[in-house]
Amino acid sequence: MFDTLLFGVLPYVAMFTFFLVTIQRYRQRSFSYSSLSSQFLENRRHFWSLVPFHYGILVVLAGHIVAFLFPRELLAFNSRPLRLYILETAALTGGLMTLVGLTAAVFRRWTTAKIRTVTTVSDWLVYALLTIQVANGVYVAVAHPWGSSWFAASVSPYLWSLARLTPDITTITPLPWGVKLHIINAYLLIGFFPFTRLVHVLVIPNVYLWRKPQVVRWPGRPYPAS
Amino acid sequence: MNVRSQISMVFHLDKCIGCHTCSVACKNVWTDRKGAEYMWWNNVETKPGTGYPTLWEDQEEYQGGWEVSDGKLQLKSTSKKKIVFNIFHNPHMPSIDDYYEPWTYNYEHLFDAPASDDQPVARPISQITGELVQIESGPNWDDDLGGSPVYAANDPNLEGLSEEQREQLSSVERLVYFYLPRICNHCLNPSCVASCPSGALYKRGQDGIVLVDQNRCRAWRSCVAACPYKKVYYNWFAGKAEKCILCYPRLETGQAPACFHSCVGRIRYLGVLLYDASRIEEVALKKDAELVEAHRSLILDPNDPEVISAARAAGIDEAVLESARKSPVFKFVKEWKMALPPHIEYRTMPMLFYVPPLSPVISSRVNGLVDFDSTEFFHDIDESRVPVRFLANLFGAGEEREVRYALRKQKAVRWWRRARTAGDVDQETALRMLAEADCTPEQAEAIYQLTSLCTFEDRFVIPPMHREQVIEQAQSPQQARSSAGFGFTTGTARSI
Numbered sequence: 001m002f003d004t005l006l007f008g009v010l011p012y013v014a015m016f017t018f019f020l021v022t023i024q025r026y027r028q029r030s031f032s033y034s035s036l037s038s039q040f041l042e043n044r045r046h047f048w049s050l051v052p053f054h055y056g057i058l059v060v061l062a063g064h065i066v067a068f069l070f071p072r073e074l075l076a077f078n079s080r081p082l083r084l085y086i087l088e089t090a091a092l093t094g095g096l097m098t099l100v101g102l103t104a105a106v107f108r109r110w111t112t113a114k115i116r117t118v119t120t121v122s123d124w125l126v127y128a129l130l131t132i133q134v135a136n137g138v139y140v141a142v143a144h145p146w147g148s149s150w151f152a153a154s155v156s157p158y159l160w161s162l163a164r165l166t167p168d169i170t171t172i173t174p175l176p177w178g179v180k181l182h183i184i185n186a187y188l189l190i191g192f193f194p195f196t197r198l199v200h201v202l203v204i205p206n207v208y209l210w211r212k213p214q215v216v217r218w219p220g221r222p223y224p225a226s
Numbered sequence: 227m228n229v230r231s232q233i234s235m236v237f238h239l240d241k242c243i244g245c246h247t248c249s250v251a252c253k254n255v256w257t258d259r260k261g262a263e264y265m266w267w268n269n270v271e272t273k274p275g276t277g278y279p280t281l282w283e284d285q286e287e288y289q290g291g292w293e294v295s296d297g298k299l300q301l302k303s304t305s306k307k308k309i310v311f312n313i314f315h316n317p318h319m320p321s322i323d324d325y326y327e328p329w330t331y332n333y334e335h336l337f338d339a340p341a342s343d344d345q346p347v348a349r350p351i352s353q354i355t356g357e358l359v360q361i362e363s364g365p366n367w368d369d370d371l372g373g374s375p376v377y378a379a380n381d382p383n384l385e386g387l388s389e390e391q392r393e394q395l396s397s398v399e400r401l402v403y404f405y406l407p408r409i410c411n412h413c414l415n416p417s418c419v420a421s422c423p424s425g426a427l428y429k430r431g432q433d434g435i436v437l438v439d440q441n442r443c444r445a446w447r448s449c450v451a452a453c454p455y456k457k458v459y460y461n462w463f464a465g466k467a468e469k470c471i472l473c474y475p476r477l478e479t480g481q482a483p484a485c486f487h488s489c490v491g492r493i494r495y496l497g498v499l500l501y502d503a504s505r506i507e508e509v510a511l512k513k514d515a516e517l518v519e520a521h522r523s524l525i526l527d528p529n530d531p532e533v534i535s536a537a538r539a540a541g542i543d544e545a546v547l548e549s550a551r552k553s554p555v556f557k558f559v560k561e562w563k564m565a566l567p568p569h570i571e572y573r574t575m576p577m578l579f580y581v582p583p584l585s586p587v588i589s590s591r592v593n594g595l596v597d598f599d600s601t602e603f604f605h606d607i608d609e610s611r612v613p614v615r616f617l618a619n620l621f622g623a624g625e626e627r628e629v630r631y632a633l634r635k636q637k638a639v640r641w642w643r644r645a646r647t648a649g650d651v652d653q654e655t656a657l658r659m660l661a662e663a664d665c666t667p668e669q670a671e672a673i674y675q676l677t678s679l680c681t682f683e684d685r686f687v688i689p690p691m692h693r694e695q696v697i698e699q700a701q702s703p704q705q706a707r708s709s710a711g712f713g714f715t716t717g718t719a720r721s722i
């Protein structure tokens with residue numbers, strides 16, 4: 001019963017909130033979409049916290065997405081131990097980088113007076129959820145190794161069942177509590193995501209990579225792509 | 227030919243008195259807000275000096291503007307490849323320490339202080355944290371050469387000056403400085419626009435004003451690093467880039483921008499320039515020494531029938547063409563060649579031009595008397611207290627030719643007027659000086675008029691901006707009529 005609520009209902013609530021609010025926020029309050037950079041106020045520790053954090057989390061996220069989208073290919077790839085070791089090490093390194101960066105970022109925010117003045121309740125919420133998620137993720141990686149294989153075997157089918165709107169939680173109920181916490185906290189992150197600074201992830205610039213350098217706007221003509 | 231029109235500007239440095247009225251006017255209208263306290267969209271610097279933010283001209287450090295590499299124009303600070311790695315932490319981003327920590331005073335304390343033996347005082351508090359601060363720098367910390375051994379002595383424009391010239395600049399009897407008021411140059415090849423990953427910055431096609439779309443800015447802050455003039459600022463509270471908007475809401479209603487309107491020295495001129503947009507890249511690729519002239523060659527003559535028909539074909543309004551023909555900026559920049567772009571070597575093609583200042587000469591003495599007797603009229607331009615080389619570093623990409631030309635003409639006009647009014651110079655000498663400065667008596671009179679006796683209407687020739695047409699193209703005028711105005715002022719909609 002409880003499992004159904006957490007793994008069968010919560011994900012839908014989270015995803016529904018995610019899409020509804022991010023779209024509504026983008027359309028109604030586009031101004032509020034910003035990475036809210038604080039580099040201007042503190043430039044040095046900024047580098048040592050945000051750079052490892054972002055590189056780390058992008059590697060880890062990419063891993064999750066690949067495992068979700070191509071579980072069978074991943075399992076096949078992992079059939080040779082060496083490949084599995086490399087993948088596991090890369091994932092753990094990414095996780096540790098994220099954890100170190102995140103800790104440094106929280107510390108930086110807590111101890112720099114100028115940055116504290118631009119810190120909101122939603123920032124602390126983001127930090128709390130992320131810290132739980134990342135610390136727990138690293139714990140799972142150490143306590144339950146070979147995640148790149150068991151994820152593909154048990155979590156991917158579950159996630160796909162959710163995506164097909166036929167939730168089937170049987171593959172994940174036997175998983176250890178650490179993994180379950182990771183999944184639940186992920187839903188919380190997704191649910192709170194639209195109300196926080198995390199929306200910057202949705203507006204990462206990509207048109208820049210192929211647009212012309214100069215942008216000119218003329219009255220009455222559509223805005224240039226950007 | 228691809229004719230475009232641009233609202234352009236001239237600042238006549240010989241007239242600036244360094245009163246900062248312009249800065250204050252701008253501050254009161256636009257930047258007296260949280261997150262913007264430290265911003266001075268208009269600021270006035272003392273030269274020699276390190277300016278605001280400190281040492282903004284040092285592009286080794288800030289990496290602003292463009293460079294030519296492999297025959298191509300490239301931003302110094304970023305590129306399509308670099309942005310991927312630099313987006314989390316921009317290595318060329320100035321921080322608050324490069325500007326200053328804005329402060330106010332805790333005036334309440336004067337009222338709230340408990341009874342005591344001492345008079346209460348209002349102490350400085352940070353406008354960011356609200357805590358007591360020790361003021362250590364400000365936007366004009368080196369005003370009028372304050373602290374010059376630290377500031378003036380480190381001016382990047384001193385490059386190439388001899389040791390003797392540097393010493394003269396600060397020796398007591400020969401001391402010299404002038405003011406450099408700065409706003410965004412609303413460049414033709416703006417590096418701020420080209421650097422923005424979100425495409426939030428743009429140049430308005432109809433008048434060339436460069437703006438930040440606040441709804442699209444995501445605080446990637448590339449523009450702050452890329453503008454070599456450091457005229458894009460980061461609002462640390464809102465998390466958005468902001469910059470001078472050339473008071474476009476004022477311009478659109480026929481008023482001069484606030485800093486222009488309030489200028490006490492009346493040093494500011496504003497008017498339309500027509501230019502050929504198809505040649506910008508070609509010009510920006512030229513060698514340093516050719517840049518000033520090449521930049522000038524982009525500007526088109528609004529009296530030329532060919533230009534007029536090309537402008538009409540490009541959809542430029544008749545009234546704008548009319549205004550271009552009366553533009554004081556066209557006269558100073560193109561006709562008289564007296565106004566020069568600042569640091570053209572950054573290759574952003576600025577559209578704000580400066581008439582370089584004439585400074586007092588270092589008088590040479592013969593037998594204890596001032597040496598007056600020279601046949602070379604312009605010899606003392608080389609003996610000006612501000613070395614030509616210094617001005618050339620600022621306004622000529624290191625090349626003295628154009629600066630010298632502008633200074634000679636200014637001086638010849640002065641002597642011409644002295645011959646006519648004070649009479650301490652004879653007419654013939656004045657005429658010969660004019661001829662040597664490539665100036666006719668008619669032109670000299672025109673320069674004199676526009677420099678000294680200019681009215682408000684002479685200085686600001688603002689074309690009708692046809693706001694109504696712009697609105698018409700975007701939405702029905704009936705709808706616009708009932709909307710709430712500029713920017714974010716959203717109407718009184720019913721919520722949900």
Ligand code: HEM
Nearest residue numbers: 035036037038039050054057105109126201204313314446
């Ligand atoms: C390619 C994708 C991403 C880009 C381009 C990006 C970019 C940025 C930038 C520019 C900042 C502002 C840093 C500053 O100057 O203060 C930032 C902050 C932040 N980002 Fe990202 N980000 C990305 C992905 C992510 C992801 C996936 C997460 C987490 C799920 C994340 C979490 C955060 C957090 C928590 C902050 C605030 C850190 C702080 O200021 O202490 N970002 N991001």
Ligand code: SF4
Nearest residue numbers: 410411413416418453
């Ligand atoms: S001076 Fe030029 S590069 Fe700098 S903000 Fe203005 S338009 Fe952009």
Ligand code: SF4
Nearest residue numbers: 243245246248489491
């Ligand atoms: S108001 Fe005019 S004279 Fe005064 S500092 Fe500004 S530009 Fe110079």
